Amino acid sequence: MPKVVVRGTAMAAVELNTGESLLFGRAPHYALKPGAIGLTLPECASHVSRLVAELYVGADTVSLTWLGAGEAQLSGLFDAPGGARRVIMTRSMTALLDDGENQLVLLLGRQTPTGGFADLVIGIEVDLGRTVQPGAPDAGTGPVTTAGPGLVRHSKDWFVALALTEPWLAGADDYPRPPSNREIFERVQHWHGYAWNLHQPQRVDDAIRVISAIAFGARGDPYLAPHGGRLQNIRFAVARRAAEMRLVTAADLAEVHRAARNRKLPPP
Structure with a gap:
């Protein structure tokens, strides 16, 4: 038993x-x-x-x-x-x-x-004495409460988080790599039509640090801990963590793709 x-x-x-x-x-x-x-x-x-x-x-x-x-x-x-x-x-x-x-x-x-x-x-x-398989969704309810810390929708940092986590959100995460600063800038510009100051690599780095602080919290933020490895490894961890925490979601990704397509439609 x-x-x-x-x-x-x-x-x-x-x-x-x-x-x-x-x-x-x-x-x-x-x-x-x-x-x-x-x-x-x-x-x-x-x-x-x-x-x-x-x-x-x-x-x-x-x-x-x-x-x-x-x-x-x-x-x-x-x-x-x-x-x-x-x-x-x-x-x-x-x-x-x-x-x-x-x-x-x-x-x-x-x-x-x-x-x-x-x-x-x-x-x-x-x-249990044996192995069981994961179950399936079931019905239930719970009390409503205030949300935890997150990103402001459609802000610069929100768009950077989408570009950063796109391989995870799109399901292309067998061997994902975090996108480069240039790739993040190009994705945000494509989705939003306006990319703030992200053509400057330092501005992309600053946004990723903001995302990291929200995703990990002050005590777990890898940017605040001593590290001897490549910063690329930290970026990988931030991208995966942001996707796991649903700071941005696959639905958000679909939304910005749809907005980009609609923006290019010719006037009726």
Whole structure:
């Protein structure tokens, strides 16, 4: 029969058995029901929902249903190329957890003592005795809350983020490379028709630093940490992180492509 242990920094371990569920978030106790345990996540940022998720231990499976207004990244181990899976949990989505160690990351969900944001990491150890496959979306609702830090839509930095993450958003990420400053300038000019001052490479670099600070938070920003490698490696990490955090999305990419096509249509 399944057993689950939930752990996190500055948080007492919680053990669950078959038929039990765990409701967790910034202040989840208002939603408690029979057979459920409430867990207040420590150091939660104010933009995190009061109830972000429900972890349920069934007769032979363990499921995680995401109920929060924001998003989180779920990672687990299973028999697949590379030995791991990583999915973005969005509202109403349910996933069956893998046998072994799973990790749930609330991106920029933790308030730091300096007033910034950092990732909030929760470890979920599952003992099933077998491997299960990821589940499918399910119905559910959750409380509305304020959004976390992000980019202003249609701003210069927003367009740079789109150009930077385009290989990931377009699905061409088998062996992606971050675009060059010149390529970013050309993409923004094509989409928007006006590229601000991005013809100057330093202005592109400045925008990417802004994106990095939002995507990683002050404590995790790779530009603020000592590094001996190439800056290109940092740009790769920023591009991937921005795509994972949905600072910009595939829908945003489709929107700017559509706007560029419509702008070139001849007048009726």
